[in-house]
Amino acid sequence: MNEPFGKLRHQIDEVDSQLLQLLNKRAALSLEVGTIKAKGKFPILNPKREKDLVLNLERLNTGPLPNEHLRRIYREIMSSSRRLQAPLTVAYLGPKGTFSYYAGVEALGSSLDYIPQRDLESVFQAVAFGKTRLGIVPFENSLNGGVGQSMDLFLRYDVSIQAETYSRISHCLHGRTQDLESVSHIFSHPQALAQCTRWLRNTVPQAELVPTVSTGAAVELALQHPGGAVIGHVTLGSGATLRCLAQDIQDEPDNWTRFLILTRQPYAGEARDKTSLLLTLPDKPGALQRVLTIFSEAHINMTKLESRPLRFEKWKYAFFIDVQADLSVPDAQPVMDRLRDQSQSLRVLGSYTTWSA
Ligand SMILES: O=C(O)C(=O)C[C@]1(C(=O)O)C=C[C@@H](O)C=C1
Incomplete structure (x- = not known):
């Protein structure tokens, strides 16, 4: 019965035992990194390093394993690696099975502890008050635009964006x-x-x-x-x-939501893909235009501009701006100084890595 497969299965067993040894070797190295991180108070999750590592493997990959499978396998390897270094809790809008839950698992893998919250505010609170290390929140949708509630909560809670990830939504x-x-x-x-x-x-x-x-x-x-x-x-x-x-009932089949992964403290490190800013401007003609000019003169591409009412001051607005640049690096100081000059208040919500969908 087994004859046609016997030799091949034997070879697969051999490869698996090699893979097992290598996975354990990797896990041991990750534990060493974890010890250094614990001493230096570095964050466990480093989205930039993970992204670069997987992109490099994709470049080296000669197949027949498709890159899509490689990415999924590595998402779980990395999830286990982080879990070995320390328990990592993620607050999300529950219950288990929501789009936030799946966006979290797609981005961070299944070895983390996902802690469901009853509403979006509880997710922000869990992160801001240190009840969980991470949080994941929907921020905008390709059909319906910005998630106003998430934006309003950024105005009230001091949290930082560590990564963004895009998830396909089928209702x-x-x-x-x-x-x-x-x-x-x-x-x-x-x-x-x-x-x-x-x-x-x-x-x-x-x-x-x-x-x-x-x-x-x-x-x-x-x-x-x-x-x-x-x-x-x-x-x-x-x-x-x-x-x-009924399945796939959204008005357009290609329906995507952008989720943000939140932490309590910003972490300045290697160059990131994007920066999100939250600013209020003086009530003067041309105030917004002067801010936009700063970006155009610095050749910085803006990917989002949305205003939300400042709830504590009527007819005043906060502007959410996303740019494709890392404004946390020293080279970006002149741009940040000019932005500060033109704003009434300026908060950097995070410079962070884009995880591809
Ligand atoms: O390089 C690190 O900082 C690690 O902790 C190792 C590792 C990995 O397993 O490769 C694990 C977690 C980080 O998010 C990034 C990478």
């Missing part, structure tokens, strides 16, 4: 009913409702749309209503006796 409608016609109420986070507006209006026009603070709250409410349904990740209903009534 499913999970319900208690047998069919779509019997759905009477759809409970969902407002972001998910907004990303599925057209489908909801055309397919379940009879259903009342009820925004909730989180997908967890939506599931609880859906379970209390005979015609209740909830929008979420394909796996969401599995533990909650809800069945998937």
